[in-house]
Amino acid sequence: MEYGSDTSTPGDTRSLVESVYRSESRRVLATLVRLLGDLELAEEALQEAFRAALEQWPAGGLPGNPRAWLVSTGRFKAIDALRRRSRIDYWDGERLEAMSAAPAGNAEMERAIEYIPDDQLRLVFICCHPELSQDAQVALTLREVCDLTTEEIAHAFLVRASTVAQRIVRAKATLRARKLAVELPSAQELPHRIDAVLRTIYLVFNEGYAASGGTRLIRTDLTGEAIRLGRLVVELLPDSETYGLLALMLLQDSRREARVTDDGDVVLLEDQDRSRWNRNQIQEGLELVKRAVASGTVGGYTVQAAIAAEHAAAADYTATRWERIVALYDLLLRIEPTPVVELNRAVAVGMRDGAEEGLRLVEEILARGDLSDFHLLHAARADLCRRAGLREQAHHSYRRALELAGQEPERRFLQRRMREME
Amino acid sequence: MKYLCLGYYTVDGRDRLTRDEYAAIVARCGPLDAELRGCGKAGVVASLVEHEVVTLRTRAGELSATDGPYVESKEQVGSFLIVEASDLNDAVRIASRHPAARLGEELGWALEVRPIGHLEEYRRDGGIR
Structure with a gap:
């Protein structure tokens, strides 16, 4: 040839x-x-x-x-x-x-x-158009903005390349058929459109930070791309929530080295060697949180970043200021009244006021049935039961969490804990 | 990466065509083929003859040749091309100019795009669920 x-x-x-x-x-x-x-x-x-x-x-x-x-x-x-x-x-x-x-x-x-910088912003907005499905937004953004290949995206999300290819072909057809492409969003549309962009970036980050399946806990390829996108959006669109999202990602990612053992096993926050946390990323994240708080209405990403900042600033686990973390979750719950935020708040309350109090809140969520298939809810309940000395209940919840968890390192962790409760 | 694209047609569809209809559709293939060949990404662009197919296999340890295709089917491969593309979507973009993809809607034409030789790369590491 x-x-x-x-x-x-x-x-x-x-x-x-x-x-x-x-x-x-x-x-x-x-x-x-x-x-x-x-x-x-x-x-x-x-x-x-x-x-x-x-x-x-x-x-x-x-x-x-x-x-x-x-x-x-x-x-x-x-x-x-x-x-x-x-x-x-x-x-x-x-x-x-x-x-x-x-x-x-x-x-x-x-x-x-x-x-002009607006060109790249336009491209990001096109790829994250709310008319496209979330899967399509993610695939299109990684391919067109980050220049990942279809095969790389498929590999990162554990799906077939042909599935990703079809998503991308369809997304482009939708953009063309509805002529959604080229105009930058109007001032009126902008907040809604930015939300879609930030959500897509955070989804990419989260898949990398805590993979939903597969053999590895962390996929640095995806967290790296998400942080890169976050930086691009901050550069193009400096705004409280874009700072907040970048801060959140940097602070979460700063713990990367300490979150897994050399064998790929999970290390809990309380057991992590904090000297292995990335100080530069923490420094940058803390600066960004300050800037986010100073530059406008505080949104969900900024509050989550502030929570991550609390953990990052604590010299060791016992120095964690749980009362401030609970207060931040109270604020987050007002911005995003979702069961997942409620669950995280319950865990923080369990640290501030004792396992029994946390357990009471988790049982409330469970009773409503909102998250009954969410493995982290059962894992959280199991941990609270364990700390409250309720071994049998803890065992039951670890088993339930194990049934629902898809990722190997997490499953190994749950199995270990379950055996301890026998 | 390289991709093999197989252009399919149905025997039924082909048999329904009059001579004039066939000539008309062939005339429309020309510019599409020309564009495909001119894009610099298509290594081989070829049509296949339906008859005079020989299938080779080993039978009782001996090489045997039989008259006719391996797959006896109403759907036939009538053309193929090999494209050099940066990824699967790039291959789809290039291949979308092929007549089997663009024409013959009522004749059951279709084009299949398949990666060549790097399957193991994304099977590895649990790439396929």
């Missing part, structure tokens, strides 16, 4: 183009999305632009502004492809029409092909 081993391209130019691809491809794609008004067309234009670079840069040399060259070339190639296809009846001529509305004059074009 002629690709892959193209002898007309000297190795150094090829590696140069590859390095430009790594550093610029997402921004070039983002600008092309603005200019072409269509995600798929922009992806194709991006590929064509880099193909042209491989052909032309060896002889002509690297252009002064590679990014602008790529955008301009990609746009030209896309228009060319649309013209060609408009003569084939299967293709819709609509897109070509939309394209002719693009800037015509040279000076105007030069301005249009310049990357």
